[in-house]
Amino acid sequence: MSLDDLTDDVTDSYAGIGDELTVSLDRETRNELALLETALEPEATDELVRRAIHMLFQSTVDTGKLDFQLRSDYDVTYDEYLSGMTFEEMTGADQYPTMDDERRYQF
Template identity: 60%
Template sequence: MTLEDLQDDIESAHSEHGERLTVDTDRQTRHELAMLVAALDPEDTDELVRTAIHTYFQSIVDRGTLDFHLRSGYDCTYDEYLSGMTYDQMAGNQFPQQQDNDDRRYQF
């Protein structure tokens, strides 16, 4: 997959989720959310969920986990996604790999 495939998948997921996101929660998640609501007293629980997603996203970016998964699935990194081009495209392929031309290898 490529950088363009990643862009298409992100746009597809973005439109699929729309403005509202419905998530089923288990008992542990509800308990932890209730604890956060009690401790932090937010205006609404939606703000806590948004903050949790932002925090999780930032942590996997900082640890390099996002780049690992993007490289595995799309052969690009988050920086490449943000810039809209791969590192090879940014560098302009200034240093192409030398072809395996052994014709002159042992000539003096």
């Protein structure tokens, strides 16, 4: 897969999520959410879910798990996704022809 494939998959996923998301909660998650809502007193429970997604995303980026998954599935990193270019494209390494070792030193 490639950077273009990743971009297409993110776009498709974004379109599929929509503005509202219905999530079923197990007992443990419901208890944890109730405790957080009581302690943090957000205006709405939705705010806690948004914060949780941001925290999960940030920790996944910080620990390198996101880069690992992206490199495994799409052969790109998060930085390459953000820039819209692979490292090879950024450095120009993909612009040079491959070296032919048999003819390298021939004039």
